[in-house]
Amino acid sequence: MDYSDLIEKLLNGNSRAVARLITLVENDIKAAENIVKAIYSHTGNAYILGITGSPGSGKSTFISTITKLFAEQGKKIGIICVDPTSPITGGAILGDRIRMKDNFSLKNVFIRSMANRGQLGGLARATEDAVKILDAFGCDIIIVETVGVGQSEVDIFKSAHTVIVLLVPGSGDDIQAIKAGIMEITDIFVVNKMDLAGSDKKIADVMQMLELRMNYKYESENHEENNMLKLKWTPEIIKVNSITGENFEPLSELINKHRKFLKDSGVSEIYQKNRIKSETLQILKHKISQKVEGLIHSNPTIDEYLRLVMDKSLDPYSMANLIIKLLGIE
């Protein structure tokens, strides 16, 4: 199928074309490949902001408020909200727009809801491609809201420039704060609902955790990585009220500070390289696993191997090595 008409409309700023292209990349991975090939040279201008946090921490309300602020600064904003798909029926309720009512009518804001369709890690398979479409559409800022995360839905850190984690007062003690996972990928901690009791305690917990982390000396064998560690960003922390908008001005300054840090330190380039690496790896995994599946179901040699494994004269690891040889990608 030819998508050049839609892509031309997208590049001319047509919202309907954006929506259709996102549907295509969601539904059809072959279409995604062709669309990304066609628009890739038009991407790379948007600043990508990842918002994550546990269910009910106020992500959608927070995004609504910060979007208003960016819109006042004259920015064009794209928002992608990911919600979970039911593992039983495959259906999903996408309810993030409810909290973003104020932004529906803003001309420069494009909001898209997305079901994760069973993908782990907090995003959908198509999220990164949808980000590219919004980038080519000319968005200055793209905000990605992950599903309400637990402690290891950290994929956002591979695709965003700045990761903001929302915390709420009174949730979990300081042990929660030193667990691995989302606490390690954060650039800015936001304690939302600052009017509730315990917001200062929450800030103290996080600060303590950050101090522990800074005292931990880690030397990598990789020279590049070592240089990056020297340039390490110390996560910022701030409390806000997403309903009244209190403290959003200083928060927006913190985001700018992080953005400037990425640029000035050169870390931005390292991040970008890592992002492309991990994305390519994803694509390769998908393509190779499709090939392998095709092979396993059609090649008669596989049946011979299976029999050998069943007779215990071959083991599954050795069989895997033989299949790699069959594929010719050793």
Next chain:
Amino acid sequence: MIENRKIKVLVCKPGLDGHDRGAKVLARALRDAGMEVIYTGLHQTPDMIVQTVLQEDPDAVMLSMLSGAHKALCPVIMDKLKENEIDDVLVSVGGIIPEEDKPFLEEHGLKGFYGPGTELKTIVEFVKNNLKR
């Protein structure tokens, strides 16, 4: 060709109607039938609804109206969809729709008109069988 297509439905409460239990029950039934359902919340203006359709690209829009404003709001929504060249989306209105208003709404391209007491599977089947794409 389409490897992973899901039916995407937008459930909306247009106007000043503040009662959305029915809309939520419907959203859940459609979800349980394997569809991706966007619920926008209460008090949607025609502009907000059309903007949402434009951005979310749903296959169907289900308007839930109990306020009696369907004759005023539905034609406006349909006109604005047309203005934006959206003609391949199933638009349905349900809730409290008197029998005598149905021909008027049908003329404007609306379908469905399911009211209280309708079995949920009837509506699920209706959506599946009336998609325009």
